[in-house]
Amino acid sequence: MSALLEVRGVSKVFPIGGVLSGRQMRAVDDVSFSVGEAGPEIFTIIGESGSGKTTLARMILGLEHPTSGDIIFEGQPVTHPNRALRLKFMGKVQPVFQNPFEAFNPLKRVDGYLASTARQFLGLRDAASIDAAMDGALQKVGLSLAEVKGRYPHELSGGQLQRVAIARALIPNPSLLIADEPVSMVDASLRMAIVNLLRDLRDNFGVCVIYITHDLATAYYISDRLVIMQRGLIVEMGVARQILDAPQHPYSRLLKASVLSPETFGGAALAPPPDLDASSLATSASPAGALVVQADGRAVRLPSS
Amino acid sequence: MTDILSVQDLKAYYLMNYFGVRREVRAVDGVTLSIGRNEVYGIAGESSSGKTSLIKVLAAAIRPPLRIVGGSALYRFTTGDIDIARASRDELDAIRWRNLSYIMQGSMSVLNPLRKVGRIFEDFASRPLGLSGAAFRQRVAQHLERLKLNPNIMNAYPHELSGGMRQRVTIGLATVCNPEFIIADEPTTALDVVVQKDVLGLIKDLQTSMGSSIIFVTHDMAVHANIADRIGIIYAGRLVEEAPTKTLFTAPKHPYTAHLVASLPRIGDTGQRPALEGRPPNLADPPAGCRFHPRCPLVIDKCKTEVPPLETVGPGQRSACWRWRDVQPIAPQRPRVMETVK
Amino acid sequence: MFSVFRDLIRYNAEFAIGLVLVGLVVILAALSFVSPVDPTAVYRAPLDQPPSLQYLFGTNSRGQDMFWQLAFAFRNTLSFGVMVAIFSRIVAILVGLVAGYVGGWVDRVLMFINDIFVAIPIFPILILFYFVMRANSNAVLLALLMAGFGWPYDARLIRSVALGLRFREFSRQAVFAGMSPVKIMFHEHLPYVMPIIFATAMANMIWAIGLEVTLAVLGFTNLNIPTVGTTLYWANNHSSLVVGTWWWIAIPVAIVVIMFVGLFLLAVSLNEYIDPRSRLRRMGA
Numbered sequence A: 001m002s003a004l005l006e007v008r009g010v011s012k013v014f015p016i017g018g019v020l021s022g023r024q025m026r027a028v029d030d031v032s033f034s035v036g037e038a039g040p041e042i043f044t045i046i047g048e049s050g051s052g053k054t055t056l057a058r059m060i061l062g063l064e065h066p067t068s069g070d071i072i073f074e075g076q077p078v079t080h081p082n083r084a085l086r087l088k089f090m091g092k093v094q095p096v097f098q099n100p101f102e103a104f105n106p107l108k109r110v111d112g113y114l115a116s117t118a119r120q121f122l123g124l125r126d127a128a129s130i131d132a133a134m135d136g137a138l139q140k141v142g143l144s145l146a147e148v149k150g151r152y153p154h155e156l157s158g159g160q161l162q163r164v165a166i167a168r169a170l171i172p173n174p175s176l177l178i179a180d181e182p183v184s185m186v187d188a189s190l191r192m193a194i195v196n197l198l199r200d201l202r203d204n205f206g207v208c209v210i211y212i213t214h215d216l217a218t219a220y221y222i223s224d225r226l227v228i229m230q231r232g233l234i235v236e237m238g239v240a241r242q243i244l245d246a247p248q249h250p251y252s253r254l255l256k257a258s259v260l261s262p263e264t265f266g267g268a269a270l271a272p273p274p275d276l277d278a279s280s281l282a283t284s285a286s287p288a289g290a291l292v293v294q295a296d297g298r299a300v301r302l303p304s305s
Numbered sequence B: 001m002t003d004i005l006s007v008q009d010l011k012a013y014y015l016m017n018y019f020g021v022r023r024e025v026r027a028v029d030g031v032t033l034s035i036g037r038n039e040v041y042g043i044a045g046e047s048s049s050g051k052t053s054l055i056k057v058l059a060a061a062i063r064p065p066l067r068i069v070g071g072s073a074l075y076r077f078t079t080g081d082i083d084i085a086r087a088s089r090d091e092l093d094a095i096r097w098r099n100l101s102y103i104m105q106g107s108m109s110v111l112n113p114l115r116k117v118g119r120i121f122e123d124f125a126s127r128p129l130g131l132s133g134a135a136f137r138q139r140v141a142q143h144l145e146r147l148k149l150n151p152n153i154m155n156a157y158p159h160e161l162s163g164g165m166r167q168r169v170t171i172g173l174a175t176v177c178n179p180e181f182i183i184a185d186e187p188t189t190a191l192d193v194v195v196q197k198d199v200l201g202l203i204k205d206l207q208t209s210m211g212s213s214i215i216f217v218t219h220d221m222a223v224h225a226n227i228a229d230r231i232g233i234i235y236a237g238r239l240v241e242e243a244p245t246k247t248l249f250t251a252p253k254h255p256y257t258a259h260l261v262a263s264l265p266r267i268g269d270t271g272q273r274p275a276l277e278g279r280p281p282n283l284a285d286p287p288a289g290c291r292f293h294p295r296c297p298l299v300i301d302k303c304k305t306e307v308p309p310l311e312t313v314g315p316g317q318r319s320a321c322w323r324w325r326d327v328q329p330i331a332p333q334r335p336r337v338m339e340t341v342k
Numbered sequence C: 001m002f003s004v005f006r007d008l009i010r011y012n013a014e015f016a017i018g019l020v021l022v023g024l025v026v027i028l029a030a031l032s033f034v035s036p037v038d039p040t041a042v043y044r045a046p047l048d049q050p051p052s053l054q055y056l057f058g059t060n061s062r063g064q065d066m067f068w069q070l071a072f073a074f075r076n077t078l079s080f081g082v083m084v085a086i087f088s089r090i091v092a093i094l095v096g097l098v099a100g101y102v103g104g105w106v107d108r109v110l111m112f113i114n115d116i117f118v119a120i121p122i123f124p125i126l127i128l129f130y131f132v133m134r135a136n137s138n139a140v141l142l143a144l145l146m147a148g149f150g151w152p153y154d155a156r157l158i159r160s161v162a163l164g165l166r167f168r169e170f171s172r173q174a175v176f177a178g179m180s181p182v183k184i185m186f187h188e189h190l191p192y193v194m195p196i197i198f199a200t201a202m203a204n205m206i207w208a209i210g211l212e213v214t215l216a217v218l219g220f221t222n223l224n225i226p227t228v229g230t231t232l233y234w235a236n237n238h239s240s241l242v243v244g245t246w247w248w249i250a251i252p253v254a255i256v257v258i259m260f261v262g263l264f265l266l267a268v269s270l271n272e273y274i275d276p277r278s279r280l281r282r283m284g285a
Helices: A053-060 A083-090 A111-122 A127-140 A158-170 A188-205 A216-222 A240-245 A250-258 A278-283 B051-058 B089-095 B117-129 B133-146 B151-155 B163-175 B193-210 B221-227 B245-250 B255-262 B301-305 C002-011 C013-034 C066-102 C104-119 C122-136 C139-150 C152-166 C169-176 C181-217 C228-237 C247-274 C276-283
Strands: A005-016 A023-035 A042-047 A068-073 A093-096 A176-180 A208-213 A225-230 A233-239 A290-293 A299-302 B005-018 B021-035 B040-044 B066-077 B080-083 B100-103 B181-185 B213-217 B230-235 B238-244 B311-314 B317-319
Touching: A005 A053, A023 A053, A023 A068, A023 A233, A042 A053, A042 A188, A042 A216, A053 A068, A053 A176, A053 A208, A083 A093, A083 A111, A093 A158, A093 C169, A111 A127, A111 A158, A111 C169, A127 A158, A127 A188, A158 A176, A158 A188, A158 C169, A176 A188, A188 A208, A188 A216, A188 B255, A208 A216, A216 A240, A225 A240, A225 A250, A233 A240, A233 A250, A250 B193, B005 B051, B021 B051, B021 B066, B021 B238, B040 B051, B040 B221, B051 B066, B051 B181, B051 B213, B080 B089, B100 B163, B117 B133, B117 B151, B117 B163, B133 B151, B133 B163, B163 B181, B163 B193, B193 B213, B193 B221, B213 B221, B221 B245, B230 B245, B230 B255, B238 B245, B238 B255, B245 B255, C002 C013, C002 C247, C013 C066, C013 C247, C066 C104, C066 C139, C066 C152, C066 C181, C066 C228, C066 C247, C104 C152, C122 C139, C122 C181, C139 C152, C139 C181, C152 C181, C169 C181, C181 C228, C181 C247, C181 C276, C228 C247, C247 C276
Parallel strands: A042 A208, A042 A225, A093 A176, A176 A208, B040 B213, B040 B230, B100 B181, B181 B213
Antiparallel strands: A005 A023, A005 A068, A225 A233, A233 A299, A290 A299, B005 B021, B005 B066, B066 B080, B230 B238, B238 B317, B311 B317
């Protein structure tokens, strides 16, 4: 089966400083992976701020053009010359954004976006079928149209808003959902509902999800495969649990060592890990090493010798 | 040892009247707690639980429409006692930054982007410290080195520093006068995991070396586990449980706490984690009786009409629940069979 | 709609006062529709009579009953001001929203045109208009011309709001909800722009009326149509202050002041009401 999404050698370079300074920032550097090759999966991109994960997401959505490389979705590139093709693409690939409170216009009711999605992507015209489509999607996320109809964003909690946003993304029956830090701004007690929902989408509705996060615990919980990015480079890629149980790249190990667990008490866990030089690792990517596929199937960027 | 802060039945509401629409949001509704010297007290709660309003009151940083409508918050500093609810503006000015300081959330926005870091320190700390000129700069440089920052950053603008460095500057600002009491409002929430751990270690070090007490507010329970000595859980403007850290995590005595603790995913464990139903209550129109009752798995009729008092249920542990004896830690369900690796 | 008005009147003193003041002037203007007197007729009434029960606002040196004269004058002036405000708002909204949301070369071109209109001095052009049209100049044409100069400042204001809104997350979500740019601009962004529209509409009205009065006082409009400006022109022409018919000038000026103050109060209070932030507070966010 061919992959749903293929990212081939994608780089994004931003010029910084003035036009004449010639300095560049490589936000994304030669990234390649494929998603959905063996059926619906949750593919996680883990990275800190500055790792390029959001830029990568924007390129996959077609909101930015890569400086080099291609992004191919269902055999077609993701940059579209006209609105009709773009609408068709958007019907198959939908985003979920980080901040549920900002994702909705505070002055408008939340079902506005839902109705518009139903109208544009499903071609529905009359109120009854639009309502039915909205209700169907809302049921999938554990809400119902009755709860949500006519509500303003401030009347709903962060968790509910994020679920409404996911429902909106599900209306056109997309094959790929790109969730950019969907739970980082949602309260801890409401977070698991959304994370469980993403898992449901893969298992029961066959939707591929690209889950972008910096939270290793939720990544461990739901991911199939994952990729760890640092400063625009992929440093480790492979089966999620394999990597998180035993990370190999120094940066991956540093990430895992920095995750605070609710099972350690007192300040002992806050001491820096003895075998990792934390401050230098965090600020510099391994220089120009190559991604090497290991015996267990994962790819690790080894330092150039 | 006397407590450094005693809060008695503190009430602070947002009283608003716009175009005839009168709203009373009961952000802090009868909170009673005490904090000892040299202690890290964690306050946990969801957004719109009232915890931000509570610490704004404790930091003497409230403005209308948020008003204190009852109760007291008494600080016992070495320079004298002061009750926030009744203090005058001059008295508050005297303690600010010298005895009581505030680490704010979101380092990006609290530093004036048009002032160099050294100048920002002058703006905040020169008067409370009573130093100026070279002596002041030297004191600041010493302090920055303690925070593992190069003193040269005093000549830099905030946007030239990374997020972690800026948050350290914010912490430095709050601690340069060696205050006895620090209120930290989500100081690590916007930071990366690696930087967060670093900054937390720093805060802990500073606290032990200065002997100050800290109120540490965050919704991240894992952070509380690692930094707090005691934790108080706020729900809908009220304190619903308070216990020493380890006890809170291993033997919670309030259903909300049990759920909070159980819903945290951990690396290495794929057990199904339960999610809490419903949504946090609207503070303008909270449920009658126990405010958690619409979402509580242990709810009985009494909970819907009578407010459970916050009573001592164990050594150092208080809980506001009629059925605290029935609360058990929630174990994750059997781990799902791992899907075959694709 | 009604409840909105009722709320405003009951709880906002500025709105209530503004409404009363403007209401008075509007009633005066509306009375012109039932006037027994032809406004362009002269020398029908006794000259230079001070205000009395028979002639509420007195008469002027041209033998006209000031009350009915002013009724027509305010009707014409008010409708002129409203026309200019509406036309220029429409242009300002279109230019501002499109420039702000679409960006790129469209933005540059529109702002270039905008700045040209800011730089062109309006007064000489209006005088030129008068000289070309002479007695054929009518209020609608003049209003269109003024509206053509009244939009640039506000277009820039609107553009800056639209620029800010473009990068907010709900705009991106709207794109993925399939909304066309036009729908996003006018459905999602317009409510944020409304306070500016209202505030600047009143300012625009005041500006247009002031300009019209200036032109008329100097004699550069069709003097046969009674407006506030032409009334002042004739008063000046007949040296009314010297002669002693102070009511000819004082009364129109007083009514104009009442009208401006009323409009200002309305604008301020409506603005606060429509402002997204205060709307959110009222909704309970």
